[in-house]
Amino acid sequence: MMNRSVRFAALGALLWGVSACGDPVLPEQTFTQYVFGTQVEIIIRDTDAATAKAANDKLALDFARMHKDWHAWKPGELSDLNAAFAAGQSKAVSPFVKPLIEQSQTFEDLSDGLFNPALGAVIGAWGFHADEKPKGHRPDLAAIRAMAASKPSMSDVVFDGDVASSTNPLVQLDFGGFAKGVALDRAEQVLRSMGIENALVNAGGDINTLSDNQPWTIGIRDPKAWGVIATVVLAPGEDIYTSGNYERFREIDGVRYAHIIDPRNGMPVEHIVSATVITHSGALADAAATALSVAGPNDWYRIAKRMGIKYVVLVDDTGTVYLNPAMRERLVFTSEEIPKIVESAPLP
Numbered sequence: 001m002m003n004r005s006v007r008f009a010a011l012g013a014l015l016w017g018v019s020a021c022g023d024p025v026l027p028e029q030t031f032t033q034y035v036f037g038t039q040v041e042i043i044i045r046d047t048d049a050a051t052a053k054a055a056n057d058k059l060a061l062d063f064a065r066m067h068k069d070w071h072a073w074k075p076g077e078l079s080d081l082n083a084a085f086a087a088g089q090s091k092a093v094s095p096f097v098k099p100l101i102e103q104s105q106t107f108e109d110l111s112d113g114l115f116n117p118a119l120g121a122v123i124g125a126w127g128f129h130a131d132e133k134p135k136g137h138r139p140d141l142a143a144i145r146a147m148a149a150s151k152p153s154m155s156d157v158v159f160d161g162d163v164a165s166s167t168n169p170l171v172q173l174d175f176g177g178f179a180k181g182v183a184l185d186r187a188e189q190v191l192r193s194m195g196i197e198n199a200l201v202n203a204g205g206d207i208n209t210l211s212d213n214q215p216w217t218i219g220i221r222d223p224k225a226w227g228v229i230a231t232v233v234l235a236p237g238e239d240i241y242t243s244g245n246y247e248r249f250r251e252i253d254g255v256r257y258a259h260i261i262d263p264r265n266g267m268p269v270e271h272i273v274s275a276t277v278i279t280h281s282g283a284l285a286d287a288a289a290t291a292l293s294v295a296g297p298n299d300w301y302r303i304a305k306r307m308g309i310k311y312v313v314l315v316d317d318t319g320t321v322y323l324n325p326a327m328r329e330r331l332v333f334t335s336e337e338i339p340k341i342v343e344s345a346p347l348p
Helices: 049-069 077-086 098-110 120-125 141-149 179-193 282-307 325-330
Strands: 003-007 017-021 029-035 038-045 157-160 163-166 198-203 206-210 216-221 228-234 239-244 249-252 255-258 272-279 311-316 321-323 341-343
Touching: 029 049, 038 049, 038 179, 049 077, 049 179, 077 163, 098 157, 098 179, 098 282, 120 141, 179 198, 179 206, 179 239, 179 282, 206 216, 206 282, 216 239, 228 239, 239 282, 272 282, 282 311, 311 325, 321 325, 325 341
Parallel strands: 321 341
Antiparallel strands: 003 017, 017 216, 029 038, 038 198, 157 163, 198 206, 206 239, 216 228, 239 272, 249 255, 272 311, 311 321
16 A cells, blocks of 8 residues: 655644545646635546546635625625625525525524624624735724624625515625634535545635545644644545634734624634534534634533534644643644643543
């Protein structure tokens, strides 16, 4: 048996190396796209070149449509829906967008409101509705707190058939907290429909895997430096997602304000710099990583339990690692100097 590995220059929260065991029947093929504001890398194994290229072309079209119609502030279906909500109007929602709203409502409930895509107006007020890193003076905190106090929620979005309306005029949808997970889940479905059984889709470090029996080894990035703190071997079909505050933020008078917002007060989260989740659904993993970042060191265990997450690791701004025993058993730390670890009770 030969061990094959592929290395990435990871743009997202995690990913150092990826490997699978076993000799491929056909050469491994790698495709690169740029979408969702990040690099998307697609590795396809054990597939002929024509099928692999056709799959990549199909995913490119799907990703382009997602980027357009799921975008919170550029012209597309979601921005049109947000404009209707702001005007107190109803609007028909396509089957391409409606499932995201319904999934968001489920995940908001499971996370006890810590994952909340209805918070788009607050996110925009902080300056994170822009392709470039926000600059300038600190926004009006009183206005932001007032928006948060109005409690915009996914439960405010109601459907009459396929026509959506909002009972709260401050609801503005922003799926940035889990859209990559939904996109990669759909990509996985496309690959499977084309007969591809061994593949990996990496969107800036958030990863969905397809595998019949071959594991993938992933590095969990050190949030304070380029490199990894540990590696973990993913079982066939597992996905791994990280929500991190170290790449997207705004700095005002020497203070960094993270792009992950606490729905309870409209303020950026503090102290937790990354949350990593392993599960079998990219959408759930993405949403849970966001919610656990908001929950922080004192509440992450309760939220992980509510959301049905079995493998979690968080890193705070002191370098302390928080995890559950099952995750601890899977991690291989890459340095002899193991960080301070706070281990929870086992998750069910």
